[in-house]
Amino acid sequence: xxxxxxxxxxxxxxxxxxxxxxxxxxxxxxxxxxxxxxxxxxxxxxxxxxxxxxxxxxxxxxxxxxxxxxxxxxxxxxxxxxxxxxxxxxxxxxxxxxxxxxxxxxxxxxxxxxxxxxxxxxxxxxxxxxxxxxxxxxxxxxxxxxxxxxxxxxxxxxxxxxxxxxxxxxxxxxxxxxxxxxxxxxxxxxxxxxxxxxxxxxxxxxxxxxxxxxxxxxxxxxxxxxxxxxxxxxxxxxxxxxxxxxxxxxx
Numbered sequence: 001x002x003x004x005x006x007x008x009x010x011x012x013x014x015x016x017x018x019x020x021x022x023x024x025x026x027x028x029x030x031x032x033x034x035x036x037x038x039x040x041x042x043x044x045x046x047x048x049x050x051x052x053x054x055x056x057x058x059x060x061x062x063x064x065x066x067x068x069x070x071x072x073x074x075x076x077x078x079x080x081x082x083x084x085x086x087x088x089x090x091x092x093x094x095x096x097x098x099x100x101x102x103x104x105x106x107x108x109x110x111x112x113x114x115x116x117x118x119x120x121x122x123x124x125x126x127x128x129x130x131x132x133x134x135x136x137x138x139x140x141x142x143x144x145x146x147x148x149x150x151x152x153x154x155x156x157x158x159x160x161x162x163x164x165x166x167x168x169x170x171x172x173x174x175x176x177x178x179x180x181x182x183x184x185x186x187x188x189x190x191x192x193x194x195x196x197x198x199x200x201x202x203x204x205x206x207x208x209x210x211x212x213x214x215x216x217x218x219x220x221x222x223x224x225x226x227x228x229x230x231x232x233x234x235x236x237x238x239x240x241x242x243x244x245x246x247x248x249x250x251x
Contacts, residue, residue, distance in 0.1 A: 010095040092236040137197040
């Protein structure tokens, strides 16, 4: 049986001398794997469509195991991402996170749209750090580890958050700071941004300009939370951090 899907290539694995196993995140079925026979051959019609980040429609032969990719049409190749080391590093982190935090054949059209729009906006030149923070915050719900962002995680009061506690998994009000001496003290702006990034639809984002120190606080909080609860160890994140430490200038 032939099946047509709308999908994004989130992982490729060489298989034998000429084949690739292509992992797609699809609108219809969530994450699936297909065999792209001959895709490593330069003249194969599947070579271009089986590259990382390709967004397209894919036609494959279904089977009890891996399907077999027959043909595909590219919707967007994210050209800027593919030709910029920094942008590619951000995109690689996003697709690897998607791969690691999702199970096979579990449809999630909202996540598919989030992934496609995030890659599109990175390609369009929007602030890649902001886009990454939004993606990370939204993936907390996918991973089943969403923090408490609507009230104090300890007492339940809807007071202005005073800190973010990894230990208590969310905001703490001033009265409950004693619960976690290591909680990250928050400015009202950072508290609003954490909540905003979790709930906002990307289409409504507009332009957000953040100071470096604000970005650093957001990055520290989000990374610490993932380190504590997700168990993720992503090669793409380590590479991105290496680029940032080198202060490699974006093209």
